[in-house]
Amino acid sequence: MKCTVCRGPAVIDVRRHNAAFCPDHFIVHCRDQVRRAITEHDMLSPDDRVLVAVSGGKDSLALWDLLAALDVPADGLHLRLGIGDYSTESTRAARAYASARGWTLHEVDLDADWGFTIPDAAAATHRVPCSACGLSKRHLCNQYAVEHGYDVVATGHNLDDEAAVLLGNVLRWETGYLGRQQPVLPAAPGFARKVKPLVRLGERELAAYCVIRRIDYQVEECPLASGNRHLAYKEVLNGLEHRSPGTKAAFVHGFFARGQTRFTGEDTATPLQPCATCGAPTPGEVCAFCRLRARVAERQ
Amino acid sequence: MKCTVCRGPAVIDVRRHNAAFCPDHFIVHCRDQVRRAITEHDMLSPDDRVLVAVSGGKDSLALWDLLAALDVPADGLHLRLGIGDYSTESTRAARAYASARGWTLHEVDLDADWGFTIPDAAAATHRVPCSACGLSKRHLCNQYAVEHGYDVVATGHNLDDEAAVLLGNVLRWETGYLGRQQPVLPAAPGFARKVKPLVRLGERELAAYCVIRRIDYQVEECPLASGNRHLAYKEVLNGLEHRSPGTKAAFVHGFFARGQTRFTGEDTATPLQPCATCGAPTPGEVCAFCRLRARVAERQ
Numbered sequence: 001m002k003c004t005v006c007r008g009p010a011v012i013d014v015r016r017h018n019a020a021f022c023p024d025h026f027i028v029h030c031r032d033q034v035r036r037a038i039t040e041h042d043m044l045s046p047d048d049r050v051l052v053a054v055s056g057g058k059d060s061l062a063l064w065d066l067l068a069a070l071d072v073p074a075d076g077l078h079l080r081l082g083i084g085d086y087s088t089e090s091t092r093a094a095r096a097y098a099s100a101r102g103w104t105l106h107e108v109d110l111d112a113d114w115g116f117t118i119p120d121a122a123a124a125t126h127r128v129p130c131s132a133c134g135l136s137k138r139h140l141c142n143q144y145a146v147e148h149g150y151d152v153v154a155t156g157h158n159l160d161d162e163a164a165v166l167l168g169n170v171l172r173w174e175t176g177y178l179g180r181q182q183p184v185l186p187a188a189p190g191f192a193r194k195v196k197p198l199v200r201l202g203e204r205e206l207a208a209y210c211v212i213r214r215i216d217y218q219v220e221e222c223p224l225a226s227g228n229r230h231l232a233y234k235e236v237l238n239g240l241e242h243r244s245p246g247t248k249a250a251f252v253h254g255f256f257a258r259g260q261t262r263f264t265g266e267d268t269a270t271p272l273q274p275c276a277t278c279g280a281p282t283p284g285e286v287c288a289f290c291r292l293r294a295r296v297a298e299r300q
Numbered sequence: 301m302k303c304t305v306c307r308g309p310a311v312i313d314v315r316r317h318n319a320a321f322c323p324d325h326f327i328v329h330c331r332d333q334v335r336r337a338i339t340e341h342d343m344l345s346p347d348d349r350v351l352v353a354v355s356g357g358k359d360s361l362a363l364w365d366l367l368a369a370l371d372v373p374a375d376g377l378h379l380r381l382g383i384g385d386y387s388t389e390s391t392r393a394a395r396a397y398a399s400a401r402g403w404t405l406h407e408v409d410l411d412a413d414w415g416f417t418i419p420d421a422a423a424a425t426h427r428v429p430c431s432a433c434g435l436s437k438r439h440l441c442n443q444y445a446v447e448h449g450y451d452v453v454a455t456g457h458n459l460d461d462e463a464a465v466l467l468g469n470v471l472r473w474e475t476g477y478l479g480r481q482q483p484v485l486p487a488a489p490g491f492a493r494k495v496k497p498l499v500r501l502g503e504r505e506l507a508a509y510c511v512i513r514r515i516d517y518q519v520e521e522c523p524l525a526s527g528n529r530h531l532a533y534k535e536v537l538n539g540l541e542h543r544s545p546g547t548k549a550a551f552v553h554g555f556f557a558r559g560q561t562r563f564t565g566e567d568t569a570t571p572l573q574p575c576a577t578c579g580a581p582t583p584g585e586v587c588a589f590c591r592l593r594a595r596v597a598e599r600q
Contacts, residue, residue, distance in 0.1 A: 171540070171547060171551045173550075173554035173555055173557070173559045175559070232543060236539065236540065239536065240471070240532070247471060250471065250472055250473075251470070251471045251472070254472060254473030259473045259475070262562040
């Protein structure tokens, strides 16, 4: 296997691009894909203050690394979720990456700052932990950005993540979620802009990126996510991708190009108002995060 | 396993309905589902002259049988496709079913009437046979209906077929195909109405229906279809259905209820005109079927 660019020995093939790369040209490929995503979807302006959501996994550390390589300075925000050893190791990886480079990593500790952990929330809601976890992460990242003057929150959602979420949304025709599944969610009063610069890179490419760049990341999957629906969708999509390379990219980018706008503008009917508890914009009286907190407190 | 209706011994479970049925109540279930599809989507009016596309497989024979049970008289149209023993046996099953009941079965013989078989067409186009086959079937069924005064063509597309086609269409965001994937395609000048009364019944239910009703059908899959994309999609959907019963029905019926209309009205931009060769309405000068015939003739 030879590098498509320089004909030197290749270390990875990218079948959907019908290409293979040596380590150096693979890094160039990753940067190109992120640059293209940013440009194509108008994700960033030169003066933006950018906050990267840093879990300590491969995607978030690769994202922070790639943004720096593209001259997009960004601070990190790490949420400590309280998921036992998994969270401890995630925090260690996030801190080690930031401190080795002298970059700013903010932290929010769900337990110390808000009085509960993700396992607490799952127990209180009797629902899959991923639901309380996603909700908490979205709320706290946005809150941190808004309160500290960041214009943009960049997250490490990759092509595989987006494809799995999209498959779940179309299988149930969740028109509200389809309307909000965008590579860029524009800023609004009380909301920073949300961008996903990794939407053109797959999971496998991001793992390879970290290995080649010698980025030490949390390699374990979250123990609470095992068996969740999105993992099943990822498996299905991997099977289809194997059979027909480019399936995931065509699915996700075809949706952004030709599907997504057909589902927008439906939830503007409900005007937002400040949450009675925390002030965050919400369609109800109390926002979903504060309702979650209240349920956990009740149980405790 | 007991029948959900009468508590007698059940012979089949229908997990997405959380139900099981004895033979008699299973037949009632199938009739109810077809009646509901017809009503819900306004498929038929009392005075309609109905033509059923009868391949000789389980879906088309079950459809003809179910329509008769619901007091919808219909004639059959069988296309002889020239796919070796597979077609011979399909024709035998279709004729046997019709003659045992004294029902009218029209026939069109692709080779004798139009000078080519599906294998000929596949060889001439260098594409998967399913593409030439689908095109020929759509064209000839519609032509027969229009020329012989039938208002409606009813086809045996079942829930699994619709789910597989829909998955293929969303994976590539084929917006034109999504706009036309409807349980009812209204009549238009040169086009009979097309209806799919089996969209609420799965493949497994239709096979069971034929067994219980002692309908002798062509059990072989078409040998030319093996390895085609839709079979892979069906496998994927079977896996998801197994994990979460009701997935296929939610996917297909959610699309009809909340997705489909978002994709309609895009191909009205191209006005239709009569095909220069056969007179069928087409957006080009010569319709796709006549172009296919010309290509096969060229090669011969």
